[in-house]
Amino acid sequence: MKMLKKISIIITLVLAIFIVASCEKNGNEDDNKNYVEEGATRITVYAREFEQWARKHLEGLVNEFNKDLTDGIQVQVKFYTQDTYADALTVARENGKAPDLYMATYGELYSNIRNNNAAAVDSYLSAEAKADIFDTALDLVTYDDKVYAYPWNLEPGSLFFYRKDVFSSLGITKVPKTWDELLAVCAKIKPTLTRGQYCLGLPLGGIECAWATYGMQQNTTGGLALDETWKNHRLDEPGYKQLAKFFYDVYVNDYAPTAALTAEGYTYIVDALCDEKLAMTFAGSWCIAEIYDYTNNNEEIIKNIGVAPIPTIDGDHSKITSSNGGWCYCISEQSKNKDKAARFLNWMLAENTERTASYFVAAYNSKAPTTKSVKTYLDSKDSKVPNEWINVVNDVASKGIPEAIYPFDISLEVGKILERMQLQCKTEPFDILYGKALNDAKNNIETIMQRTTYPSNPKYKENK
Amino acid sequence: MSEQTLGKRRKKKSLEYIDAPSGYAMVTPAIILLGIFAYIPLIMALFRAFSDYSTGQFCGFDNFDYILKTPSFIKSFGNVVLFTGIIVVAQMLLSFFFASVLYAIDMKVANVVKVICYVPCLISGVVASIIYIFILNYGGGLITSILIQLDKDPIAFTTQGYWPIFCVLLPTFWLGFGYNTLIMYAGLLNVPRVYYEVADIDGANYWKKMVYITLPYMKNVFVLVLVNLITGTLQMMDIPYMITGGGPLEMTLTPSLYLFNSFRDSGRPQNVTIAGALLVMILIVTVNLVAFKFIKSEKMEE
Numbered sequence: 001m002k003m004l005k006k007i008s009i010i011i012t013l014v015l016a017i018f019i020v021a022s023c024e025k026n027g028n029e030d031d032n033k034n035y036v037e038e039g040a041t042r043i044t045v046y047a048r049e050f051e052q053w054a055r056k057h058l059e060g061l062v063n064e065f066n067k068d069l070t071d072g073i074q075v076q077v078k079f080y081t082q083d084t085y086a087d088a089l090t091v092a093r094e095n096g097k098a099p100d101l102y103m104a105t106y107g108e109l110y111s112n113i114r115n116n117n118a119a120a121v122d123s124y125l126s127a128e129a130k131a132d133i134f135d136t137a138l139d140l141v142t143y144d145d146k147v148y149a150y151p152w153n154l155e156p157g158s159l160f161f162y163r164k165d166v167f168s169s170l171g172i173t174k175v176p177k178t179w180d181e182l183l184a185v186c187a188k189i190k191p192t193l194t195r196g197q198y199c200l201g202l203p204l205g206g207i208e209c210a211w212a213t214y215g216m217q218q219n220t221t222g223g224l225a226l227d228e229t230w231k232n233h234r235l236d237e238p239g240y241k242q243l244a245k246f247f248y249d250v251y252v253n254d255y256a257p258t259a260a261l262t263a264e265g266y267t268y269i270v271d272a273l274c275d276e277k278l279a280m281t282f283a284g285s286w287c288i289a290e291i292y293d294y295t296n297n298n299e300e301i302i303k304n305i306g307v308a309p310i311p312t313i314d315g316d317h318s319k320i321t322s323s324n325g326g327w328c329y330c331i332s333e334q335s336k337n338k339d340k341a342a343r344f345l346n347w348m349l350a351e352n353t354e355r356t357a358s359y360f361v362a363a364y365n366s367k368a369p370t371t372k373s374v375k376t377y378l379d380s381k382d383s384k385v386p387n388e389w390i391n392v393v394n395d396v397a398s399k400g401i402p403e404a405i406y407p408f409d410i411s412l413e414v415g416k417i418l419e420r421m422q423l424q425c426k427t428e429p430f431d432i433l434y435g436k437a438l439n440d441a442k443n444n445i446e447t448i449m450q451r452t453t454y455p456s457n458p459k460y461k462e463n464k
Numbered sequence: 465m466s467e468q469t470l471g472k473r474r475k476k477k478s479l480e481y482i483d484a485p486s487g488y489a490m491v492t493p494a495i496i497l498l499g500i501f502a503y504i505p506l507i508m509a510l511f512r513a514f515s516d517y518s519t520g521q522f523c524g525f526d527n528f529d530y531i532l533k534t535p536s537f538i539k540s541f542g543n544v545v546l547f548t549g550i551i552v553v554a555q556m557l558l559s560f561f562f563a564s565v566l567y568a569i570d571m572k573v574a575n576v577v578k579v580i581c582y583v584p585c586l587i588s589g590v591v592a593s594i595i596y597i598f599i600l601n602y603g604g605g606l607i608t609s610i611l612i613q614l615d616k617d618p619i620a621f622t623t624q625g626y627w628p629i630f631c632v633l634l635p636t637f638w639l640g641f642g643y644n645t646l647i648m649y650a651g652l653l654n655v656p657r658v659y660y661e662v663a664d665i666d667g668a669n670y671w672k673k674m675v676y677i678t679l680p681y682m683k684n685v686f687v688l689v690l691v692n693l694i695t696g697t698l699q700m701m702d703i704p705y706m707i708t709g710g711g712p713l714e715m716t717l718t719p720s721l722y723l724f725n726s727f728r729d730s731g732r733p734q735n736v737t738i739a740g741a742l743l744v745m746i747l748i749v750t751v752n753l754v755a756f757k758f759i760k761s762e763k764m765e766e
Contacts, residue, residue: 086728086729087727087728090727090728090734094734111732114518115517115518115733116518195612195615195617195618196608196612196618204623205623205709205711205712206711206712206713206714207709207711257602257620258620258623258624259602259603259620259621259622259623259624260602260603261602261603262603272603277603408729409534409535409536412536413535416713416714419711419712419713420713423623423624423712423713444535447533447535448533448534448535450533451529451530451533452526452529452530453523453526453529453530453733
């Protein structure tokens, strides 16, 4: 009996220690214990972990900032993975403990503004710093003439990656620019593939097709799913049918896999290209860094990979071919130390070009800079990444459109049309399948528009 | 009233009085915990569901209007009703059948089989999903590897045809089968053998014994299993989240998974998510009430 009592006490103690420990270390935080500034205000940053190099880079910057023990600011960064970041942010806000600073995609920024989670940063941004930001980037963070975030990087969501060795072995000398050329290349490659290998990788499923095809939608239809008033859909534009037909043709001919080849799906689809499971793929610019990471800088594989703008309906690459994803830093509306949080952001992103540019160097130039000074700096430096790749990223980003900021449910309806082309292409002829998919999407969009809280386009008001 | 009766009453009353503090003491922690983790959050959720996320002001049914005009959420209800129907029927029939087999076979063998079929219940849905992902993965799962070795095309279990539904329901069934079988088996063991002996003397065949003795005696067990199955399946989230992510074409999206994704969307007004969660709660409570109503649970005779 005594033994039982002892065991239960030990178990209780161990459990208590675990609970306390897990509460204290929540969020995989970096305490930056080396630099403790007495009486300093602590600024908390919620950061997405991304790749290891990205984490190390931010930790390095934070440590460097904290070395100054006279500014009265101590920055603490908490890293969260893709799966836990949004949860952590929501939970912190719900508990009244919103971080002072957090990262957001440009697409998420507007919802954060609407939900009172992002403060305007105009007063913290010097005129010089503001003028240094590219118009494309500034537009992504500006609503009602107010700047709501520090644009950090731009990531075109759709680039074309291909295996040069596959092309050369089949005598393909020209990188496909149009969908017809792309399908012709697929037809040439397909007979040479073994089981488990595919010609082309595309965003797969409704959600991926919703966000990764904004550029394709803009290119093919001249806009996105809604007109600028957000009161009418544009799904009857002929371009949507052409886009759906492209997806249909790819999948009905078995050129692309109908299930993800990688655990992260479209995000790291380029891994399958490195593994020779794909001969070509659409992928985001961040995949340039992934190629280096995934292959462990294997030059033999890297030299066999080419990067270009995605093939489009007419092959005109002077047009928009991609949306600009990417990340910005926001100051929480709930923060009590907005000025101090802004001081850290200015230090990191606006005061020293070399410091800001170091991120893009660490990122294998897989993202486009948001400021002119950083772009000039990077242009003057040699990079291990082929210039051809860097030029494609910068060129596509300079023309890229913002991701849609209307409710994601609407984008999802376009994604679902394309998903049906992918998964049901062998069940019905295109016209019938597309007709049904279009009808469902239109009905659903109309339902969403009937919500009493359905928003209006903030950019449209601005233009009026 | 006699002196004796009054004395007894007084004694009973004093005993009740003496017992009361210990009873309250035992109930208090449960009430506190329920209050903290169930009732207070429920009241808070009700407030939140009727208030605007940005301003905190009362907004009537706006959040419910939002969630009910979300096609994906509505579709998820249809999905989960289908899944519940399939799982409930399959589990009830197969668990009862298997329990009957266990009942009929040798006790020692039955004990071993019981343990074997109960083991999956000790595994969480997430772990079970990972096991199934290893088996079904298109890129290099066990089945894909076997098919490629046999020079066959791999099957995209998570996206092709109705396979995704199968992929979600199979682990769900696997996880619950052992538990439900054991409950049914315990129920069968509770049926007095004397009834069967009498029925045998009267010349009743297997089906008559089943219909007139076993099934009526098992009624309460059926209610327990049915309610557990309905509640569990309506709340299904982890397995579709892990295996199919709710796709393809939202075929395996469940309300709980939709709400989970909605909660993870930091850009979404969370009061809408809360309103959706309340709707799911109302659905589950209603379905359970209907289940109780149709199969009236009876107190077993001593």
